[in-house]
Amino acid sequence: MNDSDPIRSIHIAGTDPVFRAVPVNDQTPSGDQIALAAGFSSDDYSYVLQMRDNGELEDVRSRESVPLSDGQRFIVALSDRSYRLAFAGGPLDWPARFITAGTLRKLKGVAADKSIYLEKTDEPDFPLDEDDVIDLDEDGVESFKAGKLAGPKxxxxxxxxxxxxxxxxxxxxxxxxxxxxxxxxxxxxxxxxxxxxxxxxxxxxxxxxxxxxxxxxxxxxxxxxxxxxxxxxxxxxxxx
Incomplete structure (x- = not known):
C-alpha cells in the first residue's frame, strides 16, 4: 500500500487477543470512535489500547485522536480501571485483572523460541507456560521478561x-x-x-x-x- 493511500480498516481485539477487521473512515480516530467500532456504546467504561508498529502499547483516551499510521491494531475492553505490569523494564497498563503468558507473547511480539519469565526478587525467575494465568491484583507490580526457552513447551x-x-x-x-x-x-x-x-x-x-x-x-x-x-x-x- 502506498503511504498516501487511506487506511480503510483497523483490527480490534479484546483481552484474548484475537483480532478482527473493522472498517474505518477516519485516519485519526478518537478513543470513543474506536470503542464504538468495537461494538461498545458511549455509556460503557471502555478501555482502548493502541498496539503501535514500534512495539509500544499506548492507552487512548476517549477524546484523544491517534494516527492510524502509528498502528492499526487496538485492544478494547470493558473496564473502569487498569493494572500496571512491567515487561523488559518498561511499564504496561492492562485493562483486566488477569493476563496469560500467551497474551503477553502476542502483545510484545516475543518469538516462539523464547520463554516468558515472571521475574522474582529473592529466587530465580520463573518460566511460564502459555496458559499460565497471572493475577495482576497482587501487591506490587508484576514484572516479566523474555528469555531462553525453558525446556519443552x-x-x-x-x-x-x-x-x-x-x-x-x-x-x-x-x-x-x-x-x-x-x-x-x-x-x-x-x-x-x-x-x-x-x-x-x-x-x-x-x-x-x-x-x-x-x-x-x-x-x-x-x-x-x-x-x-x-x-x-x-x-x-x-x-x-
Missing amino acids: KQTVRVKHLGELETVRFKAESGTTLQSIWDRAYEELDVMRNERDVFQAETDVGTVSLMDHLDLPLETAQQEGLCDKKFEIAARTGGA
Missing part, C-alpha cells in the same frame, strides 16, 4: 469422558503422543479403560476420531488439523 489439554460425564485438565508437552494423553486421562479421571472406548478430538468442525493417529505427537496432530486441545473418550458404536 507445555499446553493445557482437556479430556472429557462422555460415559462418566467427567472432565480433567492437565499439562502435556507438545511432543507427547496422543496415546500418552489418552492413557494419562484415565489416571486423572481415576476410571478403568473399557475395550470399546475410543479417543477423539472436539473441534470447531465436529468430532474427529484419533484412533488411527495415536502415535502422533500433540503438536504434529495440531499442525495437521486433527485436534486442538480438547479431547473426548467415547464408546465405540456399531459392531465389534
